[in-house]
Amino acid sequence: MCGIVGAVAQRNVVPILLEGLQRLEYRGYDSAGLVVVREGELERVRSTGRVAELTERSVNTAGTLGIAHTRWATHGVPSERNAHPHVSKSLIGVVHNGIIENYESLRTRLTAAGYEFTSDTDTEVIAHLVHSHYVTGVSLLEAVRASLTELVGAYAIGVVAADNPDQLICSRRGSPLLMGIGIGENFIASDVSALLPVTSKVIYLEEGDVVEIERLSYRIYNAAGALIERPVQISEISNESVSLGNYRHYMQKEIHEQPQAIADTLESVCNSQSIVPGIFGAEAAASFAQIDSILILACGTSYHAGLVARYWLEEIAGIQCTVEIASEYRYRTSVPNPKTLVVVLSQSGETADTQAALNHAIALGHHHTLAICNVPESALVRLAKLRFLTRAGPEIGVASTKAFITQLVALFLLTLVLAKQRNRLTPESEQEHLHALRHLPAATQKVLNLEPKIAKLAEQFANKHHALFLGRGLHYPIALEGALKLKEISYIHAEAYPAGELKHGPLALVDKDMPVISVAPNDVLLEKLKSNLHEVRARGGELYVFADADTHIREEDGVHIMQMPEHAGYLSPILHTIPLQLLAYYVALQKGTDVDKPRNLAKSVTVE
Template sequence: MCGIVGAVSDRNVVPMLLAGLARLEYRGYDSSGIALNGNQQLDRIRVAGRVADLAARCENSNGTSGIAHTRWATHGIPSEANAHPHLGGDSIMVVHNGIIENHAELKLELQAAGYVFSSETDTEAIAHLIHFEYQRSANLQAAVQAAIPRLRGAFAIGVSCLHEPNLLICARQGSPLVLGLGFGEQFFASDIAALLPLTQRMIYLEEGDLAVVQRAALQIFDINGNSVTRPARTLDVVTDSADLGPYRHYMQKEIFAQPTALADTLAAALKQGFAPELFGNNATDIFSKTTAVRIVACGSSYHAGLVARYWIEEYTGLPVSVDIASEYRYRSGREQDGTLIVAISQSGETADLLAALRSAKERGQVNVLALCNVAHSTLTREADLVSLTHAGIEIGVASTKAFTTQLAALFTLAGALAQSRQTLTSEALAELANWLPRLPAIFNDVFPLETQIEEWSHLLSHYDHALFLGRHTLFPIALEGALKLKEIAYIHAEGYAAGELKHGPLALVDEHMPVIVCAANDELFDKLLSNLREVEARGGKIFLIAEPGCEAAFPYCQHTITLPSITGPLAPIVFTLPLQFLAYHTACRKGTDVDKPRNLAKSVTVE
């Protein structure tokens, strides 16, 4: 879960590398470093700190070839010694995203050969191993190609050699890597965000690829060492996502970007309704033959999948299961033939999810639908069907617009499955479809509630724990609200189905326990009302977010907010917004680092 950037140019690459790292800092921010090649020496600058600290140390640095890294620690504490790039021997520099599982045995072997290790990282073993091979071949490409088969685990690496100053090598296995094509200069990075200010012409490396990067040319070799051609794509991506504008944090900016992101995600559905073709040319055939749905995801995407289960089961009658990817990949058992695997990921590079997807394909005759925010990610390339969200680049680690656009896309999927399988009448489908164009406007109507929610945050910031409650589709939203508060405000929070309250969590409720409740005006409201009475009777402090028509709950609540309108089947999407505001303002009140919460990174590309 680190960010890497490399550049070869006829101009100073330091500003490019630093700007790239700044755009990748959401992937790791406990240390950073840069290595420059030229003038017959390797210049390495590292800091145990943020990219801004590194930039301050690089004011007088220059070079026409270099690699850079921003770190999220997996092996060894955040420190300058553990920061990348790592030096192999006296002439090799390496940056690395991923985990080398056999680094301990490689270290013993290399120490026996005379190499001295100065860090706690697994990456230093890569650097020394490449140097060992370079001593044999005196050719950087050959040395990297010889070293890679010795590495077990996941990696994207960038390599520089003192003796070949105008050349970089990069390679990937299990971690993402993209090449950027310039004019008289070439780049690579672990994410397109790092390269967008430099170029929009990209090549996505395939699993096992190695690239030789020079100013005027690129060469790509597959896992067998054969020269191959990968397609170059010109991306149409907005490049101002890294500009804060008038906002205090990226998370705040991304919260307010949701109406636009939702409108962009739903644009095709607004034109075509719930047409199965939205998901691929063969979607109608696949949907009609689907016998079950299994949703696989991690984190917030998992919560989105839990919401989708309610929609798909209600609209189609299909059995739906939802699995955490890191658990599913290690379970045994065959998949029922005809199962549709719905794999959800913001980045499309989540290691656990990709492993789960590949595992599912081995378990039966299944089809995979990728729901993703990145068009050419590994996930979308390996799937049979694709649903792209259009959240744009999301920089804040805590997901906001990526999550709500996932929900919008999943609602569309539920409608498309129902239309393909003819499980709803045309009138019922039309009624569902009529909600779609209203969603961005409903979000805009909820924004004025931010001031009242900010007042709640002043109270919530004094608590050490919180419970979130919801029923039906709002139960997963309670989970999501609790996750947001944990992620950025560092308050221990748990989400529960309200009916589970008396099966354990009620033991925690007293005057020191705030209980945040989402209440829809639906057939389950009376059941929820009973749960509120249980909390109120034990002195719990209830913060209620409710649709109009839920006034019967107010006497049992200390704090209430009423949404401006009924939200119907889109309730889980709309209720997410006030919970995002609550977590955001509570974190601001506590003075935490909202966009870069401790111990977390945005794209989890390691197991």
């Protein structure tokens, strides 16, 4: 969601701040701003719209200390007055990610103390709180620490003072924040990609850390106030991996990166003759031996991956599996089972609802926990007992593609490990599954070769406003994912149903203006699905069918067939996802929407 960049250096930091914000645009935002300390004063520039507009407004702005921000509105409408940074009496400047839950009571108290609020945000209370402590004569560090004790909620903050031109204070609790270590200069950011042009050395801050940063030094204090050291790590993310290259959009690039992402995720097993629990961590074998059920917690696209995994886990591994939306799980009364393996899925590892759900599960006594995630140093990975990194690489487009595919790969590996441990996987079956996994990158590439045909097909959606997606069994979650992708980036209202549910209500929506997209693998439910498709044609519905070979579904007037290259058995959901991603992408091009940064959405949802 919101993005933070900060820098203290000998040189002008404004270009660093602006380039950092540009690299955070993928997270989703509605306004942007920066503040620098210049000759004992705060110089602030803010704008609504894109970072490019902020850049134009900042041509005469310079300073060796500054903080910058892209805002995704939570409190207060998108506007310049609500854009960060927020300042207090021209002395304190603050940027903030997260939500301050007790801001209303703090605002009332600070207003009574004479502070004037010029925005509708929760963040402005932080600036005034810090100012109220700072003017008593304490250091900026102590003023920030005192303010943090009064805040309830989640935050990652950066703070500067006009009379302190060589010091930046930052802290995090519940929202991601990291430091970048340079030569004679230091930085902060909410995402390592923002700092790649200036450093690859980073420190991932822990919950409650407060950091005093100067040009030549830094001091980190933990939540208890003790001076501590955190390890400096070398980021493996390269500038090339976050550049657009020859692609028109990041989403298109990331769809085409999926064969390599799958191969990278499978690297630990593709050269092995067997699958072992150790790929999920040193304690995995002992932990898996004690469990009798699975609980998957996730949001959005990751939730759909969990729904697919439920079919795999129950059929192949023979273990009971429940999948819950993370944002709902902790707000209902559940019956904890200490023998349950709690699996959390997240691309960023910073998804606030998923983090909170995992914390809730742990508090209930669930001590078998596994994080499947794309970011090694994320909060979710650090919180879980076991972990598996999907190695999808940076994903910039808001609509997840390769992160979803690699989550499915990871979940299939988990299924095989559990099946083997529960004596449900013969040596012959294990080798067959390993062979299928090794072939998966090549099979994925074959599906990508359908791109020109799908682009042509998408032209028929240019004037559509609604769409229906159908799937059965293992492929119903893929229909859900296809509908989500279409609505996310093309703004076409789309819904997905198990095809057998058509006659129980959704069939009332079907007419010539309602395209119906169906996933039609050559599996045991194919004949059932064909009957459902006949129901659509009988009502004048237009069908778009993504069909495996030998399904014997004929193309005719009103029935458009996209022939898939091969049938992949249990891995079929992975292959059938890709044409639906491409369909959504090319429909969005027809609609002229912002593919990589769809309205109202954010890449990393770090607030509840």
